[in-house]
Amino acid sequence: MDRSARRQLAEHIAGEVTMSDDPGATLRKWRTEFDVTGAELASTLDVSPSVVSDYESGRRDSPGIGVVRRFVEGLLDIDETRGGDRLRQFARVLSAGFxxxxxxxxxxxxxxxxxxxxxxxxxxxxxxxxxxxxxxxxxxxxxxxxxxxxxxxxxxxxxxxxxxxxxxxxxxxxxxxxxxxxxxxxxxxxxxxxxxxxxxxxxxxxxxxxxxxxxxxxxxxxxxxxxxxxxxxxxxxxxx
Structure with a gap:
């Protein structure tokens, strides 16, 4: 996968989460878009599944940029181990300007x-x-x-x-x-x-x-x- 395309996508997702009125819901939306379970993401991030659930549901304070970055990189890492299909899909959409x-x-x-x-x-x-x-x-x-x-x-x-x-x-x-x-x-x-x-x-x-x-x-x-x-x-x- 082109590193610049991955970086552009990571910045786009992180920006959408941080600018969202409901960051937890936006985190959940992107996890779902990448077809990643909360347990899979938690394992990749080396945290308990409840941590992912708490951020997505808003039970924890709004995630800082460090948490968002880890979340996004975890999604992209999981997708790349599967062949990178979703990463390429979203990169194509962004490169088309939409x-x-x-x-x-x-x-x-x-x-x-x-x-x-x-x-x-x-x-x-x-x-x-x-x-x-x-x-x-x-x-x-x-x-x-x-x-x-x-x-x-x-x-x-x-x-x-x-x-x-x-x-x-x-x-x-x-x-x-x-x-x-x-x-x-x-x-x-x-x-x-x-x-x-x-x-x-x-x-x-x-x-x-x-x-x-x-x-x-x-x-x-x-x-x-x-x-x-x-x-x-x-x-x-x-x-x-």
Missing amino acids: DSDIVQDLREYPATVPLARFYDAVDATEVVAGGSLEDGPRTVAGHTVINSLEAISRLSSEEFYRLYGQSTNRTLVFTGVTRGEGPLVALRVATPTPTAVLLHGLSEAELWEHAPRLARADGYSLSVTEQPLEETLAGLRALP
């Missing part, structure tokens, strides 16, 4: 993945098939998972364009949607359009009635999934 609350996952695959396999991994239902049979098997080379509500409330129009427009042969996954009109309308101004769009947390019956027409007009595959978010993220991370 906060992890907005971009929840961002990956480039070592080899293209058939779109049908992608959909199987996240239990998705395809509503509109993009491309044509003459184009050959449909594949994607990566994905970006975007919290739609956070993006709408926090990104400028320029940042919207940069986030959407940089996505070409990949799937854009939007979470926090109600019917899907917000992200799909925003996609109309982005070029080039992605290969596929997945709306998370929707059934086909709940989908905005104009969504299929927009997908056909812009030529991307449109799908929905009601799978719990953690299962969806786990399915995406299992892709090669």
Whole structure:
């Protein structure tokens, strides 16, 4: 793992914790993001599990910068022993210039993945098939998972364009949607359009009635999934 990328990520997490109105909850959020148990972290830090629990619950005074630094380095050390997947994931998000609350996952695959396999991994239902049979098997080379509500409330129009427009042969996954009109309308101004769009947390019956027409007009595959978010993220991370 690039040391500078690790350092940048460590500084980002530490800064978020120290600036938080509830540092314990933010510590817990990051431990959960890295899929590390309290017992695992306690063992790495050579403290009792109750110490980790007390800081996360607020039963101890707000952690100082020394405690936060140890906590963060412990998470990164554990992840590196597992192969560094989460570290690389968050480093990619930061390098793209977006906060992890907005971009929840961002990956480039070592080899293209058939779109049908992608959909199987996240239990998705395809509503509109993009491309044509003459184009050959449909594949994607990566994905970006975007919290739609956070993006709408926090990104400028320029940042919207940069986030959407940089996505070409990949799937854009939007979470926090109600019917899907917000992200799909925003996609109309982005070029080039992605290969596929997945709306998370929707059934086909709940989908905005104009969504299929927009997908056909812009030529991307449109799908929905009601799978719990953690299962969806786990399915995406299992892709090669």
